[in-house]
Amino acid sequence: xxxxxxxxxxxxxxxxxxxxxxxxxxxxxxxxxxxxxxxxxxxxxxxxxxxxxxxxxxxxxxxxxxxxxxxxxxxxxxxxxxxxxxxxxxxxxxxxxxxxxxxxxxxxxxxxxxxxxxxxxxxxxxxxxxxxxxxxxxxxxxxxxxxxxxxxxxxxxxxxxxxxxxxxxxxxxxxxxxxxxxxxxxxxxxxxxxxxxxxxxxxxxxxxxxxxxxxxxxxxxxxxxxxxxxxxxxxxxxxxxxxxxxxxxxxxxxxxxxxxxxxxxxxxxxxxxxxxxxxxxxxxxxxxxxxxxxxxxxxxxxxxxxxxxxxxxxxxxxxxxxxxxxxxxxxxxxxxxxxxxxxxxxxxxxxxxxxxxxxxxxxxxxxxxxxxxxxxxxxxxxxxxxxxxxxxxxxxxxxxxxxxxxxxxxxxxxxxxxxxxxxxxxxxxxxxxxxxxxxxxxxxxxxxxxxxxxxxxxxxxxxxxxxxxxxxxxxxxxxxxxxxxxxxxxxxxxxxxxxxxxxxxxxxxxxxxxxxxxxxxxxxxxxxxxxxxxxxxxxxxxxxxxxxxxxxxxxxxxxxxxxxxxxxxxxxxxxxxxxxxxxxxxxxxxxxxxxxxxxxxxxxxxxxxxxxxxxxxxxxxxxxxxxxxxxxxxxxxxxxxxxxxxxxxxxxxxxxxxxxxxxxxxxxxxxxxxxxxxxxxxxxxxxxxxxxxxxxxxxxxxxxxxx
Amino acid sequence: xxxxxxxxxxxxxxxxxxxxxxxxxxxxxxxxxxxxxxxxxxxxxxxxxxxxxxxxxxxxxxxxxxxxxxxxxxxxxxxxxxxxxxxxxxxxxxxxxxxxxxxxxxxxxxxxxxxxxxxxxxxxxxxxxxxxxxxxxxxxxxxxxxxxxxxxxxxxxxxxxxxxxxxxxxxxxxxxxxxxxxxxxxxxxxxxxxxxxx
Ligand code: FES
Ligand code: FES
Numbered sequence: 001x002x003x004x005x006x007x008x009x010x011x012x013x014x015x016x017x018x019x020x021x022x023x024x025x026x027x028x029x030x031x032x033x034x035x036x037x038x039x040x041x042x043x044x045x046x047x048x049x050x051x052x053x054x055x056x057x058x059x060x061x062x063x064x065x066x067x068x069x070x071x072x073x074x075x076x077x078x079x080x081x082x083x084x085x086x087x088x089x090x091x092x093x094x095x096x097x098x099x100x101x102x103x104x105x106x107x108x109x110x111x112x113x114x115x116x117x118x119x120x121x122x123x124x125x126x127x128x129x130x131x132x133x134x135x136x137x138x139x140x141x142x143x144x145x146x147x148x149x150x151x152x153x154x155x156x157x158x159x160x161x162x163x164x165x166x167x168x169x170x171x172x173x174x175x176x177x178x179x180x181x182x183x184x185x186x187x188x189x190x191x192x193x194x195x196x197x198x199x200x201x202x203x204x205x206x207x208x209x210x211x212x213x214x215x216x217x218x219x220x221x222x223x224x225x226x227x228x229x230x231x232x233x234x235x236x237x238x239x240x241x242x243x244x245x246x247x248x249x250x251x252x253x254x255x256x257x258x259x260x261x262x263x264x265x266x267x268x269x270x271x272x273x274x275x276x277x278x279x280x281x282x283x284x285x286x287x288x289x290x291x292x293x294x295x296x297x298x299x300x301x302x303x304x305x306x307x308x309x310x311x312x313x314x315x316x317x318x319x320x321x322x323x324x325x326x327x328x329x330x331x332x333x334x335x336x337x338x339x340x341x342x343x344x345x346x347x348x349x350x351x352x353x354x355x356x357x358x359x360x361x362x363x364x365x366x367x368x369x370x371x372x373x374x375x376x377x378x379x380x381x382x383x384x385x386x387x388x389x390x391x392x393x394x395x396x397x398x399x400x401x402x403x404x405x406x407x408x409x410x411x412x413x414x415x416x417x418x419x420x421x422x423x424x425x426x427x428x429x430x431x432x433x434x435x436x437x438x439x440x441x442x443x444x445x446x447x448x449x450x451x452x453x454x455x456x457x458x459x460x461x462x463x464x465x466x467x468x469x470x471x472x473x474x475x476x477x478x479x480x481x482x483x484x485x486x487x488x489x490x491x492x493x494x495x496x497x498x499x500x501x502x503x504x505x506x507x508x509x510x511x512x513x514x515x516x517x518x519x520x521x522x523x524x525x526x527x528x529x530x531x532x533x534x535x536x537x538x539x540x541x542x543x544x545x546x547x548x549x550x551x552x553x554x555x556x557x558x559x560x561x562x563x564x565x566x567x568x569x570x571x572x573x574x575x576x577x578x579x580x581x582x583x584x585x586x587x588x589x590x591x592x593x594x595x596x597x598x599x600x601x602x603x604x605x606x607x608x609x610x611x612x613x614x615x616x617x618x619x620x621x622x623x624x625x626x627x628x629x630x631x632x633x634x635x636x637x638x639x640x641x642x643x644x645x646x647x648x649x650x651x652x653x654x655x656x657x658x659x660x661x662x663x664x665x666x667x668x669x670x671x672x673x674x675x676x677x678x679x680x681x682x683x684x685x686x687x688x689x690x691x692x693x694x695x696x697x698x699x700x701x702x703x704x705x706x707x
Numbered sequence: 708x709x710x711x712x713x714x715x716x717x718x719x720x721x722x723x724x725x726x727x728x729x730x731x732x733x734x735x736x737x738x739x740x741x742x743x744x745x746x747x748x749x750x751x752x753x754x755x756x757x758x759x760x761x762x763x764x765x766x767x768x769x770x771x772x773x774x775x776x777x778x779x780x781x782x783x784x785x786x787x788x789x790x791x792x793x794x795x796x797x798x799x800x801x802x803x804x805x806x807x808x809x810x811x812x813x814x815x816x817x818x819x820x821x822x823x824x825x826x827x828x829x830x831x832x833x834x835x836x837x838x839x840x841x842x843x844x845x846x847x848x849x850x851x852x853x854x855x856x857x858x859x860x861x862x863x864x865x866x867x868x869x870x871x872x873x874x875x876x877x878x879x880x881x882x883x884x885x886x887x888x889x890x891x892x893x894x895x896x897x898x899x900x901x902x903x904x905x
Contacts, residue, residue: 018832021823021840022783022824022832023781023852027782110766196883197847198850198882199849200786247785247848248883248884279789280788473884599843600846606886606888607884607886609885611883634788643874646885646887646888
């Protein structure tokens, strides 16, 4: 248990709540500039095709049209759109249904949409492949020269660029299997699901002389700033990125989007501000979603359930451009002397796959939690006991954690959930409606690192906090203010947060990977130390004076690994005749170190759980295998969770003491989605005694499994 | 570090800082609707929005959401899908909730429209707005205006809904941050039925 503080740790409504409930919060799409043009994008109807010719003459002559960009007149590279290959704003060949072919600016959005239809494109269609494993078969069409196995880009990899699977090994797998009493093998499959944040992508670009301002929804104004400057070959001070309010992203607004660059280029050519808006369908197909995987496991155990060896060979479908890692993670939550994981990220002609909350974990935990649950079942060991025996004590069994509440989360959770009371052997209930319970564990790195904060104290006692956060819905502005108030020993109503504008705030790490509190929050604590010293030396500022302190710390973990942990318990009801799954009870137990704001942290956990339930039970971007066309982009087709689908979600924090981060706070935002799918899949197994090995767990699969 | 004058710091950090300091007033923002260029000439309609009369020229295919946002400056009505799937654009039309992205502006001729900007009276927030802040309804906040307007329509017709009734009434308002339960808490608290799990 952590020691109580004055401001931090007390539930506090968001400091910008008023703006959000009155409609006055300004999102990027709300900004209008005089003389502004509207832009739209023409997209490929083919999954893979060479463009033989584009004729824009009729479109250019259409009413209101001011400029058109295609691969013929615009060779800009979108560098954050692919970390391996050169991805242009407009590519030839086009490599998925939705790949950008042209962008057009006109005096209003309707004229822009009409004019798009007048652009004539001649295509030569090429073979295409949608599935990652098929893409790696000999004879599959090559999406990029050199084949469809995408090279290693992992941050930690020693050999980036090599065309080999990402491989991790410890111990000796063969010895481990030889020493095992039992060996189990199985295969699990997860699907492409879209982030589906409510605010679609939009970009408004405006040049004043040689200075470019871009209003764009981004999870990191600093990343976006750097990306735009690099791709347009501009000095950093010639670019300003503004994002005052942001309507969610869950990973798909980490980087600069191609729309930012297209709007900037169209604005440059026309000499007028340009707003480019994506439709919901474009947002679903042309930004990115979670990568689909197939995972093959082989696990060796002793009779008492002690793990001896884990092997996993997995395939991730990245779409045709490589935006991020494509990992499949979850094995690392278990201690085991002999481990080998091998992951093959492959190019396909599906929508691009990249980060979505907890990027490699929900799908990976689904796989490993399912096979381990199966083993516990076969060995007749209670899953809670199995977890207590086997979960990680040290990272990869060798590096100590800065703190770990994982065992405590399992113990306290099992008690709160009344696990023993609810438990029954799998499939043991009679009648068509059956209940079942399941659990899964997971976590997320709570890294520390470089970020900045500027504090400015005026003579009226107001503390101006300059931080480059955008607040993607996590409550970051409020969290930063709480940390500042605590560190300075002042009241919250004295704190003013200046954020979301690269001309007015210092560098802040992007709001991804659950880093903002640990990185930028810690910079605030360091800046406050300086400010307090100044106060002690020269007294409070008078009249026009201000005291200013700045800090850019780069903390390191010195041979340790820092993690947040989550253990989830769920009870479901399965209708074996109609196939429906209903969540009856959900308990999420989290170790995120000290909780800065229990009110918003609880909301984050509930939200992550419900997103995970959508992935477990409903969501999948379906493709027509004959045409390579996505069938159900959009909220309705994706069947995202709604008010009538959601269960009550109980949240319990196990606050461990941690020596790093601001007041010992660890990651909150990413972990909640991590164990959900695994826990639900296990609960469904416990109910019906049959295991669903392919997501999502829809009615047809339930009915197929029980009949 | 030495104390420096505030003026010099303000100059260095760009303009607009003073504006960020002000506690936002609740009166409507000033907005200049633009004259239509020749290629957009349409027909004149009369709209009553949040009790205020507007005469404006619209094209037949413009949606109500588009007119509210782009031509009346009422950007609190958000557009999440523009095709009737998400509810972010919900407004009230003669007191009933409506997806304004899927309703033409010309159809609204002579009808009473309420948007999120009209919920507060002067500087007094609607009880729903207060509850939304207190119960942490908005995460990213993009769905919030729509959730508020659907909740308002519900409480207008059914001041004491059960939990099931409230969920049903809000079913057309997606929240991808998935803060559904917070919104529900806030609505039930406002209706005086906080905690009832009917
Ligand atoms: S914007 Fe109208 S329903 Fe989504
Ligand atoms: S608060 Fe983000 S979509 Fe509802």
